[in-house]
Every structure is written in C-alpha cells, then in structure tokens.
Amino acid sequence: MGYYSNFTFNAENAVVEVSKVKELEEFFADPENHEDISGFLNVSIGIDNDDAEFSKLDDIVVEDAYAKFYDDRLFANKLSTVLVDGFVELHFVGEDGVAWGYLVTPNKVRDMITQWVVLDDDQSESEYIC
Numbered sequence: 001m002g003y004y005s006n007f008t009f010n011a012e013n014a015v016v017e018v019s020k021v022k023e024l025e026e027f028f029a030d031p032e033n034h035e036d037i038s039g040f041l042n043v044s045i046g047i048d049n050d051d052a053e054f055s056k057l058d059d060i061v062v063e064d065a066y067a068k069f070y071d072d073r074l075f076a077n078k079l080s081t082v083l084v085d086g087f088v089e090l091h092f093v094g095e096d097g098v099a100w101g102y103l104v105t106p107n108k109v110r111d112m113i114t115q116w117v118v119l120d121d122d123q124s125e126s127e128y129i130c
Contacts, residue, residue, distance in 0.1 A: 013086035014057035039069030
C-alpha cells in the first residue's frame, strides 16, 4: 500500500439509515475523534432523501480522491453500521500500484484484493470479466 492512494467506490442498491449518515459525517469531520482520520476527513455521503428514515446512497464525496487514506478500514467499518441493505465496494490504488478494497455490507466488512489470471492462448479476457 502506497503513501498516497486513489479512492473510488461502487454502490449497488445501497440503502442507509439517514440519522446514522449524519453521525458518520460528524465523526469524520473532527480529526480529534480518531488518530487515523485522514483521507475521509470531512467526507460527505450523498443520499436521495434527507427527510426519510432510510435513503439510497448516491455518492461518497471526499475532499481529494488522491490522498492518504490511513482511515480506509475505519471508514469501511463505520459505513457498515450505516448500511441497512445492499453493498458498497471501496477501491484504493496506492502510488506504488498496489490495489485493495473492501466489500461493505450491513454490519460487515470483507477485504478485497486483486488477482492476476493467466489465460490460455485460446481464451478471451471477456470470459473472466464480471
């Protein structure tokens, strides 16, 4: 994992509890809350309905998508407590080219890693793309 890394995400049918979204944003707004808060400092979670109890997660906005994400696992864990349905994939690529991520589901975080696959001469990579 590199010093700096690039952050992207993918959300599939991700539904969040709106009151907990606000708590998550408040937690990451103050670096005094945890020594690792860095790349997700002042993160904003875009939702489609602020007035509902539950809402679809539309966006995860960070100040800079190329930053020091020492708080990657912390953010994944906090996000898992906000999700009530669906999943979010958090993707990171370090300045050294190492890629990793997290599959975030309600109250659970699983590590994701990249994998190299060797194709036979007569195989197409499209057979392996999900």
